[in-house]
Amino acid sequence: MCPVRQLNIFKQLPSELVNAIENYRTEQITLPAKTFLYKQGEEHTNTYTLFSGWVMLYKTLDNGSRQILRYALPGDFLSFQADLNSPINHSAQALTECSFCVFPRQSILQMFDQHPELASQIAWITARDMSLSHEYLVNIGRKNAKERMAYLFLDLYHRLCTQMEHQEQTIPFPMTQEDIADTIGLTLVHVNRTLRSLREEGLIRLAHHRLTILDYPTLAELAGFTRPADSQPQPLL
């Protein structure tokens, strides 16, 4: 049984409701790093919540290039899309070993039926993801290489800290420089150059898949990063 209680999606629900949900059959699965949870173009019948590990979500273009849409962290809700009957429009690939709770469409349908509060939680979560997606639009559309990278680092740093009560300046960083490039709309080579420059200015340290924020204020100023309001799920309206 999946430890449902700690997931974002269920965090603010009254506990008798959570108990009810735990009684639905939900499967828990584990994936090794680099494997796919699902691939763009597949039919999908499940939705997932990420329980542990990092997942990257991306779209692939006809010309073979890739745009990473989002890094999913523990608690995030995956594979929810407007048209559940169409093939899924992006891929989800594990960056580290990951575990998920699986909700077959049928279970969700039943849960919605019996506990309509859930739908408003889903709306809430989708709206929060939307807001993140808008931030990244601004980031890619209107900032230069250093600013984009600083923003990416701070966003991940913050999302991880709020998720995990994690309070160091160092976070795990499982992505490669190519992943960074495909996230912020640059090339691998330019990411490397920019990284060097941030390093030489003493703003960050990034090595062996660990990122350290050395000068938070300067980095935040550079990124145009304003600490997001601490966003716990809450009654929608």
Next chain:
Amino acid sequence: MCPVRQLNIFKQLPSELVNAIENYRTEQITLPAKTFLYKQGEEHTNTYTLFSGWVMLYKTLDNGSRQILRYALPGDFLSFQADLNSPINHSAQALTECSFCVFPRQSILQMFDQHPELASQIAWITARDMSLSHEYLVNIGRKNAKERMAYLFLDLYHRLCTQMEHQEQTIPFPMTQEDIADTIGLTLVHVNRTLRSLREEGLIRLAHHRLTILDYPTLAELAGFTRPADSQPQPLL
């Protein structure tokens, strides 16, 4: 009373439900072109559905630049954000004269209470907007100027056609070249150059705020545009 029945958000609801909703007090307002529905940083207590006209939604950066997030077309749902208690994180400005249905937070709260199906409609709509936002991330992050512009034109063309049973190759185009620039992450001057090039290749005509698609297949190929599945609201799960 707002002609609620035709709005996206209510389209698939059973008609006795729509009747119930029409009984809530909803105000209808009209705004002239170039005025604001709301501005980034304001507290907001209403949500809106756009009934007629075009609205642009954008974020403003500290350095004064602007990233347009989305053009809202008739039927779209506005000002819904994850944290309804925080100041709104973007601005909404009318591009043409617009009319809206206003739903005070209190009305929505009541409606949700009595008709939980509404929440899943909201989730559906938010997920659809999310998908559009992802498309634009790909567009800005991984395409060159001509491709981005071709994509923007085709997206608007399609969204307008599905909305309005509009079946010409010419659509109204109320934005300036500066607006285009702030949508696809380019400068005004480069937009003008790119526009000329598309015009010289006989792909489009754009003048006096009207856009004509002259060579759809070539434009679609260039943009990497695949016609989105006709996305009518539908039962969520």
Next chain:
DNA sequence: TGTACTTATTAACTTAAGTTAAAGCCGTTT
């Protein structure tokens, strides 16, 4: 019907980021 303002157009020049290519590094496997 002219004046004022906003939008569009073009040219000349600069620069940030892309491309290609070659080494070097690191972790894993045998």
Next chain:
DNA sequence: AAACGGCTTTAACTTAAGTTAATAAGTACA
């Protein structure tokens, strides 16, 4: 510990897009 593969780093060169600036064309309204 050698050999392999995937990452990272750097350099040299190219180019797409940015900048600045000047002119022209629309549009609104007094």
